[in-house]
Amino acid sequence: MGCENWYNLILKARDIVPNSVLGIVVRMKHLCRITFFLVAFCVTVAHSETTEFSAKLTEFSNLAKGFSKKNITPEDVETLLAAFKSILEAMKQKYILDKSQVTSFIFRYPNQKEFPDLSEHNIQNKYDEQIIKFTIATYLVFINLDDDILRKIIAKSPLELVSLLQEFDVLLQFVSADPKEFGHGVFSEKNGNQLVVFATTEAILRIMRVIVIKELLAQGGVYKLSRTTTAVLKDFQNKKPADILNDVSETMKRNTADDSRIAIFFPEKP
Amino acid sequence: MSAFRNFIIVVMAMISIASSSDFQTCRNEYERVAQLFKKETNDQEKQRLFVLVRDKAKELLGIPSDRKLVISPHIEAMCKLLDERAKNFEGESKTATGNEALKKQRESEYSREISNFLKVAAKILETMSSDITILDELLLKSPSTVLHFAHETIIMLQVLRYFLNNGTDIEGIVAIMRTFATSPLNGSYLLSVIMSLGMANPTALEASESTRTLIKQPDFSDKTLCKYLNIH
Known part of the structure; x- marks a missing residue:
C-alpha cells in the first residue's frame, strides 16, 4: 500500500472514528517509532563499542603485517610505535580512566604485599596455574615495557605488538571487571590518581579465566602467548622483568610462528 | 518515511x-x-x-553420508607440483647470494609445508570418511578439535577446487595458502592437535592403520602439541 492510499485511509477513518481515538492512535504510532529508533540506536552503539577494539586491532595488524614484509626503517618503527601507543591510550581511557577516573594502576595483595608473589596464591591445578601465571606475566610486561624496548621489538618483529595488544586488552578488562558480569568485580581502592587492584587468587580465577576464554581461546580453544610474555613467564622468578624484556628485545627473531611459546588451554569433557 | x-x-x-x-x-x-x-x-x-x-x-x-571420500589422487597431483616448486627454489637458492638466497630457501620450505599440510588434511579426512567410528572417538575426546580441524579441511578443499579449475597455476595455490596461514591477527595460523601430529609424522600417515592410530591415540586435551603453520 502506497503512502497516498494510507493517507486517504486515515482521512476516511477520521469521518467515522472520534478525533480523540485517532489522536491516541497517531500518538501511539509516534511513540512506537521513537522507541524503535531508540532501541536501534542503543543496539548500534553497544555493538560498535564491542567491535571498536577488534577493528583497531585489525587495522594495526594490517599495518604491522605490511612492515613485517619489508626491511623496516627507523621511520617505520616510529609510525608503528605511535599507532601502538595510540591504541593503548584509548584502551586505558576506556577501561581505567572512564570507569575509575585514575591514570594508572598497580596490583597488590590485600595484606599490602607487592605483586607478584607466588606464595600468596594457593594454586590447585595446572590449569589454574596457567591463568595465575598469565596474569602475573602480562602485568609485569605491561608495567615494565618502555619505548626503547618497544622500538627494538618493532624493528625485529612488528607482529609481536599485535599479540601484546591482545594480552593487554585482557589485562585491562580484568582491572575494570564489571560486577554485573562477574557477580562482583575486582576489589580495588583509589590512591590519588592510582588504582590499587587486589589481585587475589579468587579474583584472578573467577574473572580472568572467563575473559581469557572469551577473548583468547575462542579460536581452536588454545592461545599461545606472545614471545615477550612467554619469556617473562619462564624467568620472572629468577630475573628482573626489565632485564628479561631487554634480553627478549635483543634476541627476538623475525618469524612469529614460534612453537616454543607457552600455550593456554583448558581440558574438555563432553 | x-x-x-x-x-x-x-x-x-x-x-x-x-x-x-x-x-x-x-x-x-x-x-x-x-x-x-x-x-x-x-x-x-x-x-x-x-x-x-x-x-x-x-x-x-564436508564428509558425505552416502559415499567414501576420495580426494588423495588429486591432492597427490597438486603436491607433486608443489614439491617441484620447492626443488626449483632450492636449486635457485644455491646460485643466489645474501638475502635473495635466504628468500628462495624460505620459498622452498613454504612449498614443502603447504604440500605436507594438504596431504595430511586429505589423508585424515579420507580416513574419517571411511571409518566413522574415528570421528565418534574424536567427538567424545575433544569436540573442539573437530571445529578446529574443520577450518583446515575447508581450506584444503578450497585449494583443491582452485586446482581443479585452474590446473597448473601453482602460484595461485601458494597465494591462497599464504593468505590462510598469515590471516590471524598475530600473523600465524595455529594448527589443530590432529594436524600438528600428522604434519610432524607425514610418513606414518601413508598406511591407513597408522592414520587411525594417529587420530585415535593422542591426548587431545594437551593442546601444547599444537604447532604453527610455517608459511609467511
Whole structure:
C-alpha cells in the first residue's frame, strides 16, 4: 500500500472514528517509532563499542603485517610505535580512566604485599596455574615495557605488538571487571590518581579465566602467548622483568610462528 | 518515511549477510548441539543427541553420508607440483647470494609445508570418511578439535577446487595458502592437535592403520602439541 492510499485511509477513518481515538492512535504510532529508533540506536552503539577494539586491532595488524614484509626503517618503527601507543591510550581511557577516573594502576595483595608473589596464591591445578601465571606475566610486561624496548621489538618483529595488544586488552578488562558480569568485580581502592587492584587468587580465577576464554581461546580453544610474555613467564622468578624484556628485545627473531611459546588451554569433557 | 524504509532495508541486509555465512551457521549449530550433548544426563536422550552431533560434525567437515571420500589422487597431483616448486627454489637458492638466497630457501620450505599440510588434511579426512567410528572417538575426546580441524579441511578443499579449475597455476595455490596461514591477527595460523601430529609424522600417515592410530591415540586435551603453520 502506497503512502497516498494510507493517507486517504486515515482521512476516511477520521469521518467515522472520534478525533480523540485517532489522536491516541497517531500518538501511539509516534511513540512506537521513537522507541524503535531508540532501541536501534542503543543496539548500534553497544555493538560498535564491542567491535571498536577488534577493528583497531585489525587495522594495526594490517599495518604491522605490511612492515613485517619489508626491511623496516627507523621511520617505520616510529609510525608503528605511535599507532601502538595510540591504541593503548584509548584502551586505558576506556577501561581505567572512564570507569575509575585514575591514570594508572598497580596490583597488590590485600595484606599490602607487592605483586607478584607466588606464595600468596594457593594454586590447585595446572590449569589454574596457567591463568595465575598469565596474569602475573602480562602485568609485569605491561608495567615494565618502555619505548626503547618497544622500538627494538618493532624493528625485529612488528607482529609481536599485535599479540601484546591482545594480552593487554585482557589485562585491562580484568582491572575494570564489571560486577554485573562477574557477580562482583575486582576489589580495588583509589590512591590519588592510582588504582590499587587486589589481585587475589579468587579474583584472578573467577574473572580472568572467563575473559581469557572469551577473548583468547575462542579460536581452536588454545592461545599461545606472545614471545615477550612467554619469556617473562619462564624467568620472572629468577630475573628482573626489565632485564628479561631487554634480553627478549635483543634476541627476538623475525618469524612469529614460534612453537616454543607457552600455550593456554583448558581440558574438555563432553 | 523513506529514511525509515532505508533503515529497515539496511538492517534486513545486515541480517541476511550475517545469516548467509554457511560455515558460521554450521559452526554455531554444531556448538549448540555439542553443548546440549555435554549437559544431557538421560542416557537415551544423550544417545539421540550424539547422533545429531555426529551429523553436524560430518556437515561441518564436508564428509558425505552416502559415499567414501576420495580426494588423495588429486591432492597427490597438486603436491607433486608443489614439491617441484620447492626443488626449483632450492636449486635457485644455491646460485643466489645474501638475502635473495635466504628468500628462495624460505620459498622452498613454504612449498614443502603447504604440500605436507594438504596431504595430511586429505589423508585424515579420507580416513574419517571411511571409518566413522574415528570421528565418534574424536567427538567424545575433544569436540573442539573437530571445529578446529574443520577450518583446515575447508581450506584444503578450497585449494583443491582452485586446482581443479585452474590446473597448473601453482602460484595461485601458494597465494591462497599464504593468505590462510598469515590471516590471524598475530600473523600465524595455529594448527589443530590432529594436524600438528600428522604434519610432524607425514610418513606414518601413508598406511591407513597408522592414520587411525594417529587420530585415535593422542591426548587431545594437551593442546601444547599444537604447532604453527610455517608459511609467511
